Amino acid sequence: MNRFQEILHKGYAQTFEVTKVLFHEKTEHQDLIIFETPTFGRVMALDNIVQVTTRDEFVYHEMMTHVPILAKGDVTNVLIIGGGDGGILREVLRHKSVEQATMVEIDASVVDLCQQHFADISDGAFDDPRTNLIIDDGVKFVAETKQRFDVIIVDSTDPIGPGEVLFTQSFYAGCHRCLTDGGVLVTQNGVPFFQGSEVVDTNRRMGKSFKDNGFYTAVVPTYIGGFMTLGWGCDDTAVRNVSVKVLQDRFQKANISTRYYTPEMHKASFALPPFISDLLAD
Numbered sequence: 001m002n003r004f005q006e007i008l009h010k011g012y013a014q015t016f017e018v019t020k021v022l023f024h025e026k027t028e029h030q031d032l033i034i035f036e037t038p039t040f041g042r043v044m045a046l047d048n049i050v051q052v053t054t055r056d057e058f059v060y061h062e063m064m065t066h067v068p069i070l071a072k073g074d075v076t077n078v079l080i081i082g083g084g085d086g087g088i089l090r091e092v093l094r095h096k097s098v099e100q101a102t103m104v105e106i107d108a109s110v111v112d113l114c115q116q117h118f119a120d121i122s123d124g125a126f127d128d129p130r131t132n133l134i135i136d137d138g139v140k141f142v143a144e145t146k147q148r149f150d151v152i153i154v155d156s157t158d159p160i161g162p163g164e165v166l167f168t169q170s171f172y173a174g175c176h177r178c179l180t181d182g183g184v185l186v187t188q189n190g191v192p193f194f195q196g197s198e199v200v201d202t203n204r205r206m207g208k209s210f211k212d213n214g215f216y217t218a219v220v221p222t223y224i225g226g227f228m229t230l231g232w233g234c235d236d237t238a239v240r241n242v243s244v245k246v247l248q249d250r251f252q253k254a255n256i257s258t259r260y261y262t263p264e265m266h267k268a269s270f271a272l273p274p275f276i277s278d279l280l281a282d
């Protein structure tokens with residue numbers, strides 16, 4: 001039997017049965033593999049770390065997108081950093097209020113190969129006239145762009161390899177620079193059961209740029225280890241504290257069907273167990 005083993009955390013691994021390898025090559029930036037599995041459907045890994053599976057991608061993509069957009073309300077301009085598979089882009093474009101979704105991805109091959117092998121994930125999002133796809137370095141983009149965004153979603157890899165720069169204080173400062181007043185930054189921030197130092201570091205670094213920063217959670221089965229933390233940065237505390245009632249109203253108006261996100265899950269996702277919230281005191 002063919003297997004794919006991901007070793008991301010010290011002394012622990014997860015293994016998939018592989019029924020077919022569809023693609024495996026080194027791109028200009030990273031090692032990219034796409035394979036079929038009996039349990040999680042089609043899987044894509046970068047530098048041996050699972051990024052997306054057709055079975056559980058909805059959890060991450062819904063929570064990274066609908067939480068900031070519905071918390072903020074009236075969102076017209078969204079920036080996605082990374083996100084080459086197009087899952088975040090798909091969810092962003094489901095909001096009719098969004099006039100433009102700019103996606104800055106460093107690796108053109110990820111976009112091309114995911115369009116070929118994961119057409120259901122982007123679901124036509126790359127052909128939407130509101131999409132502005134830019135192949136470039138996200139750090140450079142946020143430092144230089146004249147555009148302003150209501151929401152920035154950082155859909156990165158882990159802070160190893162090309163993704164590392166997306167976890168720095170200067171990158172968060174760049175994001176802050178190109179947000180509109182009260183705009184929201186969200187980031188993928190690892191699985192704190194194994195990657196607690198990411199919570200400590202991001203909290204400290206984002207805190208330098210944002211008046212209100214913290215984390216919310218989602219449980220993504222293939223990001224093994226329980227809760228994943230999603231980073232939150234905003235200058236307006238009211239955005240994090242928006243009521244369930246307001247969220248319900250916005251969600252209903254948006255008329256989006258979801259499998260993980262609900263206004264109640266949104267609200268609950270900001271509650272942190274002490275093993276995570278204790279990391280914020282460091």
Ligand code: AG3
Nearest residue numbers: 051052156188190191223224
């Ligand atoms: N990017 C986040 C992958 C995180 C993997 N890390 C982990 N398991 N701790 C996903 C890209 C999906 N669009």
